[in-house]
Amino acid sequence: MKLKFTKMHGAGNDFVVIDAINQNIQLSTELCRHIGDRRFGIGADQILVVEASVTPDVDFRYRIFNADGGEVEQCGNGSRAFVRYVTDKKLTDKSCIRVETMSGIIEPRLEADGSITVDMGAPVLEAARVPADVNGLVATPQGDDLLWPLQIGSKTTLFSLVSMGNPHAVQVVDDIDSAPVSQDGPLIENHRCFPKRINAGFMQIINRHHIRLRVFERGAGETLACGTGACAAVVAGIRRGLLDSPVRVSARGGELSIAWDGPGQAVMLSGPAVTVFEGEINL
Numbered sequence: 637m638k639l640k641f642t643k644m645h646g647a648g649n650d651f652v653v654i655d656a657i658n659q660n661i662q663l664s665t666e667l668c669r670h671i672g673d674r675r676f677g678i679g680a681d682q683i684l685v686v687e688a689s690v691t692p693d694v695d696f697r698y699r700i701f702n703a704d705g706g707e708v709e710q711c712g713n714g715s716r717a718f719v720r721y722v723t724d725k726k727l728t729d730k731s732c733i734r735v736e737t738m739s740g741i742i743e744p745r746l747e748a749d750g751s752i753t754v755d756m757g758a759p760v761l762e763a764a765r766v767p768a769d770v771n772g773l774v775a776t777p778q779g780d781d782l783l784w785p786l787q788i789g790s791k792t793t794l795f796s797l798v799s800m801g802n803p804h805a806v807q808v809v810d811d812i813d814s815a816p817v818s819q820d821g822p823l824i825e826n827h828r829c830f831p832k833r834i835n836a837g838f839m840q841i842i843n844r845h846h847i848r849l850r851v852f853e854r855g856a857g858e859t860l861a862c863g864t865g866a867c868a869a870v871v872a873g874i875r876r877g878l879l880d881s882p883v884r885v886s887a888r889g890g891e892l893s894i895a896w897d898g899p900g901q902a903v904m905l906s907g908p909a910v911t912v913f914e915g916e917i918n919l
């Protein structure tokens with residue numbers, strides 16, 4: 637069968653977007669892994685699937701699969717690509733849409749100037765959900781920052797644990813260009829304290845309104861930008877008294893902007909969403 641798709645990116649975090657409203661497609665882990673493969677398939681960090689909503693007062697359902705085929709709860713950069721896609725494909729005439737994801741409802745908005753802002757919902761301090769004693773590992777938070785000391789390779793590293801629907805472990809580093817992302821990223825992602833695995837953020841503080849960020853993503857490896865990772869890093873930095881909202885997040889693939897007014901409040905994510913090409917794949 638032939639499957640139509642659209643290739644998109646948000647600050648270099650790239651996606652294959654599939655309309656499953658007007659195409660009959662049953663996605664499996666194996667099929668998503670094939671589509672995400674940069675040599676045998678199309679290639680992408682994530683595959684985004686557009687489905688009709690079955691929930692009143694919700695416009696669409698949005699499924700997210702990492703390149704390794706795993707279905708996940710949330711994708712910040714993907715949510716901006718989503719609203720660009722459904723607008724350009726005339727699947728909606730709304731500028732602000734309500735989208736159901738595995739982790740709840742998000743509200744991406746296409747602004748008059750063409751930029752896109754997403755209400756990502758309120759963060760959960762993942763520490764509250766991390767089992768204190770997993771496989772005999774006892775991890776206890778330090779102070780009210782909820783900084784968790786975890787053994788990564790031969791060293792103990794302090795992490796902020798934040799969930800944006802999907803889990804993030806964020807650490808502060810002096811220089812992200814020399815940070816051991818490729819070495820420590822997989823160790824953090826697969827750490828035994830995180831039974832569902834986790835996204836690993838490496839944050840360099842430039843000033844109270846600007847960070848540089850690299851993220852080794854669960855199920856995708858290091859990406860050029862991570863929207864939920866940017867949200868989690870800013871939440872962690874504000875909670876630790878290191879940052880003030882709004883914060884400019886410089887990722888390797890582009891710039892994102894995050895605003896957060898504190899616990900219980902929604903995190904607002906703004907940034908680009910670009911359509912690169914339309915295509916068809918033989919399955």
Ligand SMILES: N[C@H](CCC[C@H](N)C(=O)O)C(=O)O
Pocket residue numbers: 649681682702708709710711712713714802803835853854855856859861862863864865
């Ligand atoms: N790798 C993530 C999903 C994609 C998140 C990222 N691409 C974003 O923009 O938020 C996870 O397994 O939770």
